[in-house]
Amino acid sequence: MEQIVTPEDIPADIREEYEELLLGSVDVLPEGELLHQLVRARTEDRPLRVKLGVDPTAPDIHLGHTVVLRKLAQFQKFGHTAVLIIGDYTSKVGDPSGRSKSRPRLSDDQITANASTYVEQAAKVLDMDRAELTYNGNWLAPLRMDEVLTLSATVTVARMLERDDFSRRYLANEPISMLEFMYPLLQGYDSVAVRADVELGGTDQKFNLLMGRPIMEAYGLVPQSILTVPLLVGTDGEQKMSKSYGNYIGVCDPPEEMFGKVMSIPDVLMVDYWSLLTGAAKREVDEVEHRLQEGAYHPAEAKRDLAEKLVTLYYSAEAARDARAHFDRVFKEKDKPAEIPETALPAEAVVEGRVWLPRLLTSTGLASSNGEARRLIEQGGVRVDDVTVQDAKAEMAPEALRGVVVQVGKRKFLRIR
Template sequence: MNVESQIELALEEIKRGTQEIIGMEYIKDLVSAYFKEGKTFSVKAGFDPTAPDLHLGHTVLLQKLATFQKYGAKVYFLIGDFTGMIGDPSGKSETRKPLSKEQVLANAKTYQEQVTKVLDSDKMEIAFNSVWLDKLGTRGMIELAAKFSVARMLERDDFEKRFKSQSPISIVEFFYPLLQGYDSVALNCDIEFGGTDQKFNLLMGRQLQRAYGLNKEQSVVMVPLLEGLDGVHKMSKSLGNYVGITQEPQEMFGRLLSISDELMWRYYELLSTKSLQEIESLKQGVNNGDLHPKAVKEDLAVEIITRYHSKECALKAKEEFARVFSKEELPSEIPEFRKSESIWIAQALNECGLCASNSEALRLIKQGGVKLNGNKLEDSKFVLSKGEYIVQVGKRKFAKIIVE
């Protein structure tokens, strides 16, 4: 394959699964210079460490960064330890509560441990924006603020909505996009990545690079928000439709197998390291009947779990899933709970963590979603007296309850 063909293939992979790219010609020049002259370039993605754990929705952006690493990019994984302590609504209707320094650093450490499971650590540098933002000082902050007008700031969609509804907007929130844009100045980066909800902030970097005389405008790559397991809403822990990369392999496998056959291709496109040609071949195999959708979905689950755990854990999870759900057997490991006295079934489900509350337990019993020793439980007033019980909620939640 000649160089021009390699460049075209690289650009095709770069465009894959993106929502919008601003400055594609500049990206083409950077990739071409890498293939022809071995020149590298810098890209960055900023993370405010507001939560310690990542789910697959977060990794869509990481996968895209990994793709750029293959084609000449050095990645700055930017931990916003400075901006993480400033509220940014990011499309929300109210100011996000700032974090303490201790919370930021603790979450940042967890991020560092997780991100190297996707990115090549030899082509990556973890940066903290407090390094340059702490040095700005009062004069630097005023000079930065002078680069942008309030009228332009209110063009940001969520600011505009809150201003019209007379909802509070603190002055410090106006600084957030300015500081994020200044990160691009400090790192002299060529490309910045982010979600579609961050477009205003991402474009700020382009303007500030011009204002500070860098003689460049960074390109902006925006990735879509990954749909959760329900296929409707974006993946979110609060909605429960997520797959966490630190979850147990068996739980991850079961969750991934629950997605629809149609959604499976979306996950392949955004999460798999297979090429577009390989994915298209799988699609054709399913469409003509040579491949079963379930088998293709299992391969995806194995690939993802291998990335965040190991191949051994992934294959064991696949075997366990088949044993429990295909053959209707019990899991090899079931959490055990001991009770010193008789207990109402709804309370037991709640205390064992199989349900979030007694009311949820009652609802599931009425819907036929609870089994006791393999049989569907219909009596919501049932009391577990002395003995041993295997309780199952839904398809994947089990507990062994021993009443002494």
């Protein structure tokens, strides 16, 4: 960091605060600025206004979202003000960040629904009682055309095209709409509206975050500093965690599913998850990494511990222990789970007094079509009371199904009532 103020002038506790805020962050720009702000906040006795804008594009939030929320919560912990902006308006524009194509625009209903669950779920990480919660539609919706024009005059097209995802798409002959160009401007305007001192975001937000600075200046404000956090890689180990890639772990996933999904991440991701998601201190993370490298800590065991930690964070220690027991039982010992969901035999499964197995699977939701059900059976993926069925033509009498457990693959179980 640049030493504009000499380290000796800075109280030790602020230096500590700064160090902790740097932990798990990627870019902190402009260099040294945040430290100044922390000092200024202290001397002027004015907490920093730390902005996080989120677009409610998905109905549920996942662990990837919690990385930046944790960082915001950390600022809160140090007495600063968390300003959480729900991008009800910007989500109608669609953030082009990291995208190779335009996002679909969402409807108002979807946005409202998503926003309310977002806030509810963010509360699992953030202290919402002490946070400022706003919606950017409050100030973006009433903007007049001349105000929009004033705003768009602050940025040049060349500057826009410097941006990685835009230039890539431009070179690849892929469409970029003017609408998408507007997005960074609107996000910058949010910073003006809430008079942000610091804005947080994922590394893919760097451009948008930086864009806020000249815009704030143009509106006569002190430009914000920015802090980015890494993007969490999803369970596939390849792409960033995202609902649309289907590689996410939702904070509202039931404990067993959360546990199982954590177990499905590639081994190499374990340490990242540990440091970004559990709130563990650096020393603990280093130790885990070290012991794994030495072979003193079995990877499967480490992953179980990680999964248990995460479930504890979002549920409870008991729920986490149960989830672990469930996992070991079902996947390690290949036994049936302690609790199996039950369902009545659907009426449409019975034809002429007989139940054809594929139809049973389809009607109970264990398979999406009879064709898929057939395939599952032919591949040996279907068990009825622990007996693998391989005849796709199998039929049984409805009475014979009472209390029977149908298993599809390794993790779908259903008891017929």
